[in-house]
Amino acid sequence: MRLVFLGPPGAGKGTQAKIICEKWSIPQISTGDMLRAAKKEGKLDPQLVEAMGKGAHVPDEVVIRLIDERTKGADCAKGFLLDGFPRTVPQASALDTMLSGRKQPLTKALALEIADELSIERAVLRRTDRRTGQAYHLKYNPPPPDADLEHRADDQEDVVRNRICVYRAMTAEVLPYYEKSERLRRVDGVGDVAEVTKRVLSALKTPEGA
Ligand code: AP5
Numbered sequence: 001m002r003l004v005f006l007g008p009p010g011a012g013k014g015t016q017a018k019i020i021c022e023k024w025s026i027p028q029i030s031t032g033d034m035l036r037a038a039k040k041e042g043k044l045d046p047q048l049v050e051a052m053g054k055g056a057h058v059p060d061e062v063v064i065r066l067i068d069e070r071t072k073g074a075d076c077a078k079g080f081l082l083d084g085f086p087r088t089v090p091q092a093s094a095l096d097t098m099l100s101g102r103k104q105p106l107t108k109a110l111a112l113e114i115a116d117e118l119s120i121e122r123a124v125l126r127r128t129d130r131r132t133g134q135a136y137h138l139k140y141n142p143p144p145p146d147a148d149l150e151h152r153a154d155d156q157e158d159v160v161r162n163r164i165c166v167y168r169a170m171t172a173e174v175l176p177y178y179e180k181s182e183r184l185r186r187v188d189g190v191g192d193v194a195e196v197t198k199r200v201l202s203a204l205k206t207p208e209g210a
Pocket of ligand 1: 163
């Protein structure tokens, strides 16, 4: 399985990706997590830190290089799940080129769909435990009292609204790209986590994806 998960902020890409990757023993590769880790280590160009803080994309060539290198890892031999990549048609096309060069084509692209107001509620009330990296939600999945909580810089409401605009303007175009080649599966992301997981599994386990 070589998969990509698409969807607006807070759609549940990270939450569902973690479950699927544990179930199928494949690595979860999130460009957002990779960029945040580089920022924490002081290795991210200040201009890119600023772009992320405003909810803008980082340049295609930066994330394409990250994904090209990461997916060559030995742990990716049996498959992988890309969470939040690609976000533009040039990224999707570069991914196809790199994977076809390795004779390991993408299996499927799954788009989690939710309305903008839910996107905002999910992102703004998200908190992450600094020690474990576990994501919580103040309303839907409250953290334990001893958690050391962090609020993502780009999870402020005005920034989330901008991330949604960027998604609609740029990433939404990636859906028809995959639709044309019959690799896209759309999944309703509304409902509790277990309910959405059932839909994701059913969308991925069609004959051509199993
Ligand atoms: P990234 O980290 O990828 O952010 P995102 O795509 O906006 O996605 P989120 O992490 O906000 O949401 P999610 O869908 O993973 O939701 P989650 O499962 O956590 O990217 C951040 C930034 O990095 C970008 O803005 C850009 O600057 C840069 N970047 C990254 N990739 C790039 C690329 N390819 N090109 C260019 N720039 C790039 O869930 C959210 C919350 O909801 C959690 O609290 C969770 O507990 C809760 N929740 C999830 N599912 C449910 C449910 N079913 N019911 C109730 N609560 C739920």
